[in-house]
Amino acid sequence: MSELALISAIRQALAEPGEHVVRWVGDDAAVVRSRPFAVTSIDTVVDGVHFTLDSHSPADIGHKALAAALSDLAAMGAQAGEAYVSLALPEGFDGGPTLELTVAMAELAERLGVTIAGGDVVRADSLIVTVAVTGWGELDSELIGRDGAKPGDFVGVTGELGASAAGLLVLGGAGQGLSAATALAERHRRPTPRLEAGRALATAGATAMIDLSDGLAGDARHIATSSGVRLEIDLACVPMATGVEEIARAAGREASELAATGGEDYELLFTLAPERWKEATEAAGVALTRLGRVVAGEGLELSGGPGELRGYEHL
Amino acid sequence: MSELALISAIRQALAEPGEHVVRWVGDDAAVVRSRPFAVTSIDTVVDGVHFTLDSHSPADIGHKALAAALSDLAAMGAQAGEAYVSLALPEGFDGGPTLELTVAMAELAERLGVTIAGGDVVRADSLIVTVAVTGWGELDSELIGRDGAKPGDFVGVTGELGASAAGLLVLGGAGQGLSAATALAERHRRPTPRLEAGRALATAGATAMIDLSDGLAGDARHIATSSGVRLEIDLACVPMATGVEEIARAAGREASELAATGGEDYELLFTLAPERWKEATEAAGVALTRLGRVVAGEGLELSGGPGELRGYEHL
Numbered sequence: 001m002s003e004l005a006l007i008s009a010i011r012q013a014l015a016e017p018g019e020h021v022v023r024w025v026g027d028d029a030a031v032v033r034s035r036p037f038a039v040t041s042i043d044t045v046v047d048g049v050h051f052t053l054d055s056h057s058p059a060d061i062g063h064k065a066l067a068a069a070l071s072d073l074a075a076m077g078a079q080a081g082e083a084y085v086s087l088a089l090p091e092g093f094d095g096g097p098t099l100e101l102t103v104a105m106a107e108l109a110e111r112l113g114v115t116i117a118g119g120d121v122v123r124a125d126s127l128i129v130t131v132a133v134t135g136w137g138e139l140d141s142e143l144i145g146r147d148g149a150k151p152g153d154f155v156g157v158t159g160e161l162g163a164s165a166a167g168l169l170v171l172g173g174a175g176q177g178l179s180a181a182t183a184l185a186e187r188h189r190r191p192t193p194r195l196e197a198g199r200a201l202a203t204a205g206a207t208a209m210i211d212l213s214d215g216l217a218g219d220a221r222h223i224a225t226s227s228g229v230r231l232e233i234d235l236a237c238v239p240m241a242t243g244v245e246e247i248a249r250a251a252g253r254e255a256s257e258l259a260a261t262g263g264e265d266y267e268l269l270f271t272l273a274p275e276r277w278k279e280a281t282e283a284a285g286v287a288l289t290r291l292g293r294v295v296a297g298e299g300l301e302l303s304g305g306p307g308e309l310r311g312y313e314h315l
Numbered sequence: 316m317s318e319l320a321l322i323s324a325i326r327q328a329l330a331e332p333g334e335h336v337v338r339w340v341g342d343d344a345a346v347v348r349s350r351p352f353a354v355t356s357i358d359t360v361v362d363g364v365h366f367t368l369d370s371h372s373p374a375d376i377g378h379k380a381l382a383a384a385l386s387d388l389a390a391m392g393a394q395a396g397e398a399y400v401s402l403a404l405p406e407g408f409d410g411g412p413t414l415e416l417t418v419a420m421a422e423l424a425e426r427l428g429v430t431i432a433g434g435d436v437v438r439a440d441s442l443i444v445t446v447a448v449t450g451w452g453e454l455d456s457e458l459i460g461r462d463g464a465k466p467g468d469f470v471g472v473t474g475e476l477g478a479s480a481a482g483l484l485v486l487g488g489a490g491q492g493l494s495a496a497t498a499l500a501e502r503h504r505r506p507t508p509r510l511e512a513g514r515a516l517a518t519a520g521a522t523a524m525i526d527l528s529d530g531l532a533g534d535a536r537h538i539a540t541s542s543g544v545r546l547e548i549d550l551a552c553v554p555m556a557t558g559v560e561e562i563a564r565a566a567g568r569e570a571s572e573l574a575a576t577g578g579e580d581y582e583l584l585f586t587l588a589p590e591r592w593k594e595a596t597e598a599a600g601v602a603l604t605r606l607g608r609v610v611a612g613e614g615l616e617l618s619g620g621p622g623e624l625r626g627y628e629h630l
Contacts, residue, residue, distance in 0.1 A: 022352065026541070027460045028390040028525060029356035029450070034349035037337065041344035042399040042447055044437045075343040084357040086445045088403075122359045125440040130401045132357055132447035135344070145342045210343060226341070 006095055007121060010102045017115040021082065030117035032082055035136035039078035039143060043069040047090075047127040055171040058097040059104035060189040061129060066105045068213065069131035070112065070193040071266040075211040077144045077202025078135030080195050082117040083109060085131050088124035101129070112195060142202045149208035149227035149271035153294040156277070158197045158268045158286050161216060162255060163187040163241035165262020166248060174251035180243020187241070191266040197284045201270050204280035209270040215261045219269055221300045227271075230297030235260055236304030239289040256305045321410055322436060325417045332430040336397065345432035347397055350451035352458060356387035362405075362442040370486040373412040374419035375504040376444060381420045383528065384446035385427065385508040386581040390526035392459045392517025393450030395510050397432040398424060400446050403439035416444070427510060457517045464523040464542035464586035468609040471592070473512045473583045473601045476531060477570060478502040478556035480577020481563060489566035495558020502556070506581040512599045516585050519595035524585040530576045534584055536615045542586075545612030550575055551619030554604040571620040 017024045023031040045065045047053055056064070066083060073080050085105065089098060098121075109116050114133075137143045167188025170181045194211070201209060208223045216233070224231045238259045248255040271294050272280055281288045332339045338346040360380045362368055371379070381398060388395050400420065404413060413436075424431050429448075452458045482503025485496045509526070516524060523538045531548070539546045553574045563570040586609050587595055596603045 022455055023458070023460055027462075028387040029354045029393070029448075031391070031452070031455070031458050032353045032355065033455075034351055034353050034451075036349055038347045038349050038353055038449065039344045040347065040397065040399055040433060040447075040449065042401050042433055042435050042445070044401040044403060044435045044445065046403060046437050046439045049438055072343040076346070078344070082355065084355055084447055086357050086359040086401075088359060088361060088443055118355060118357055120357050120359045120445075122361050122443075123364055124361045124443055128403055128437075128439055128443060130357070130359065130435075130445040132355075132399055133344075134353065134355065134449070136349075137346070140337055140346070140348075143338070143346050145338055147342075 003121060006098060009095065009099055013099060013103045014106050014116050015110040017117060021115050021117055024115065024117040030082065032117065035138060037137040037140055037143060039073055039076050039135040039137060040132065041069060041072035042130065042132040043072065044128060044130040053127065056189055058101040062101035062105035063108050063190050065129040065131050066108050067191045067193050067266065069133040070114065070195060071211040071213065073133055073135035074193045074195045074198035075209050075268060077142055077198045077209065078137050079199060080112055080114045080133065080135045082115050083131055083133045085116060085119040087121050088128040089121065090124060090126050093127055144202045144206050144209040146208050146210050146223050146226035149223050149229050149294045151229055151294050151296045153207055153271040154274050154277055154290050155231055155233060155292040155294060156270055156272060156288050156290050158194050158284065158288060160239045160241035161265050161267060162244035162259035162262060164191065164264040165258040166244040169247055169251045175247040178246050178250060180246055184243055184247060191264060193266055194268050194286065197286045198268055200283040200285060201268065201280055204283050205276040206270040206272050209268055212265045212267045212269055213263055215263045216269065217260045217300065217302060223271065224298060224300050230295045230299055230301065231292065232295055232301045233292040234304040235302055237289060237291050239287065254306045260302065260305055318436060321413060324410065324414055328414060328418045329421050329431050330425045332432060336430050336432055339430065339432040345397065347432065350453060352452040352455055354388055354391050354393035354450040354452060354458060355447065356384060357445065357447040358384040358387065359443060359445040368442065371504055373416040377416035377420035378423050378505050380444040380446050381423050382506045382508050382581065384448040385429065385510060386526040386528065388448055388450035389509045389513035390524050390583055392457055392513045392524065393452050394514060395427055395429045395448065395450045397430045398446055398448045400431060400434040402436050403443040404436065405439060405441050408442055459517045459521050459524040461523050461525050461538050461541035464538050464544050464609045466544055466609050466611045468522055468586040469589050469592055469605050470546055470548055470607045470609060471585055471587060471603050471605050473509050473599065473603060475554045475556035476580050476582060477559035477574035477577060479506065479579040480573040481559040484562055484566045490562040493561050493565060495561055499558055499562060506579060508581055509583050509601065512601045513583055515598040515600060516583065516595055519598050520591040521585040521587050524583055527580045527582045527584055528578055530578045531584065532575045532615065532617060538586065539613060539615050545610045545614055545616065546607065547610055547616045548607040549619040550617055552604060552606050554602065569621045575617065575620055
């Protein structure tokens, strides 16, 4: 398939753009009717680093690359708008897999109300997918950074943790035959960005927010550093995804370690004044779990987990 | 240099953001105060495909990657705003060259009033730079696509052509010692996007516009196809950059072939009603040259060049 034929096939695979999109694929640039604040992030995944073609189908990779980029918009409380996708394709990764990747990305985009509005296709030595995403907000004050956590705030998290790390262990061969194995592998390969929860938490007064891409311990530290506060987190409170304990045991690992240090759960970690907690739980559309609190000071205190995690306090 | 140290050093190298930038590097996403229309493009350059590390310094690559992306905004008549940069770095391309690349990009950005507002750094097998750029416009009608050319319009071009293709020949060893060689190689390595001219042409009523990244023949065809018209272009009218004839002769090539088929001049090709031509030339801030006209029909007619170019009419 020639590059032009491939681009044409990709274009066919994309859903029609949202009505705020004035120009899209096929011009020098896309033109989008704005809302007051644009929220933009760029994210790259590389074969052999962020995924492997052995354990991920082209569709998995397309889904995951877009989901990971959109998760950054969720963490700001933005409404997701458009995605711009650059595909660097190695020899042998031709029309078939490229379309499979694109179709999966287009399906996730459509489900989340996102328009894939532009892109680029180039040749390279290995498969690399870069996704730039733009979201929108009406009020500056409802777009949440990492820097607003205040002593006295609760620390909370959406959903359940550990699924992605356990799923990665499954892809590596652990826990085969266990009932949770397939579902956890799927959660590693097909994460869902918490866009609705992010917007609800922003509206409900989250003071700081981050998506769990590097893992709870590392990402909590980012909030602590940016906000100039100390986060106290009790790992015994972590909402563990179903089957994580089982897979961890089969792999000779601790579930709480997976939940604290495994990346790519793409849940949201946030801080919030205690008096807003009830409102937030009613609005979030997903379970919220309180993990601890914000105090004056700096850094991160992890309690309730295995001893080796204490090292994370000094990363 | 660790990844965190590198990211910190990159951040130091960036200029302070424009005042419309509310949040930037260091959060999950950048937040920018919008204008009514957002104009966005993404562009990837790959070592061995779009440049080689043998002939381009890290600074050249940083400059060129940003310039190429911004050229798409120029072609829309947008005001350039922000850039988001993903760097895929191979083994051995470490802190020093990465900073050199970033500093050159930051210098070009500052010169053009662009804020580098976010990015990503990953490991890969070869050097790949992806730049997503966002520009802004007040009026939909002043953002120019490829689809508005009308029979009777003039076809015009900014600046001079052939410099980049001749510069590439110089980098390949042709014309060494000729007086123009160094300057042409520099124009290949360090193109300047025509942002001001693009905005002026948009305001002056350009009906279609495209940047010359693939070459005059190919890009003219894009306008013809998108607009549903025929473009008649006389290659004898092409404004040839100084020294292109000389280098072409040394390399056994035709200058008009370089000007017509060589990519990466990043000049703007546009169509415009004849009665707006005078206004456009006064506003553009760069020489405009009339290359031909738009007629009813389809495709492209190239006259005044060497015979082998006629094949481009049927590409």
